[in-house]
Each structure stands twice: as C-alpha cells, then as structure tokens.
Amino acid sequence: MNDESELKPLLCGCGKEVRYSHFKDGKEVMSCNKYTVCLTYDEQREKLQELQSKYHQLLYAVKRKFPGESRHETALRYIRAAEELPACEVAKCEAT
Ligand SMILES: [Zn+2]
Numbered sequence: 001m002n003d004e005s006e007l008k009p010l011l012c013g014c015g016k017e018v019r020y021s022h023f024k025d026g027k028e029v030m031s032c033n034k035y036t037v038c039l040t041y042d043e044q045r046e047k048l049q050e051l052q053s054k055y056h057q058l059l060y061a062v063k064r065k066f067p068g069e070s071r072h073e074t075a076l077r078y079i080r081a082a083e084e085l086p087a088c089e090v091a092k093c094e095a096t
Helices: 041-059 071-084 087-095
Strands: 020-024 027-031
Touching (some): 041 071
16 A cells, blocks of 8 residues: 555646646646646736736726726726617717
C-alpha cells in the first residue's frame, strides 16, 4: 500500500484536486472538471482584470450620479431607455 499522506494531490488550474483527463492541443491535461479544463489562476486573473476594466469603462461613462442610484443602475437605465426608443427616433438622433 502507498503511503497516501506523502503523495501530494495533483491540483487543477483552479486549485481543486484533479479528477479527469482531457486532450488539449494534443497533450493530456488534467482537470477537476469533467467537461472542460479549468483556466489557471493567472488566466482567470487576466480575464477578471479585462472584465473589470471594461465594466469600469461603462460605469465611468456615467458622469452624473443620481440620488438613490448606483452608477451601475444609472448605466443600465440609460441603456434600456436607448434600446426602447423606436427605430425612427434612433435614426433622428444619428442624423443630428
Ligand atoms: Zn478546476
């Protein structure tokens, strides 16, 4: 019998123990997930940073703060209002 306490469990990119093998770019890759290979911590961090900067770009397009509304809520309200405009109104806006 192997002394399992000395065996370090192989960890997935996400930090969980690996359980499934996948073939990715011709190589065998282990993952905790049966259906996909998890991103590594660095890859996840990179994606999060990209999302965060895109989200901030949207939020800070809102120049005026409205009482009782977060920037997120104001941005959402603006987008929904613009989407609800009839197509001819949008065309008028674009013409000016
Ligand atoms: Zn994982």
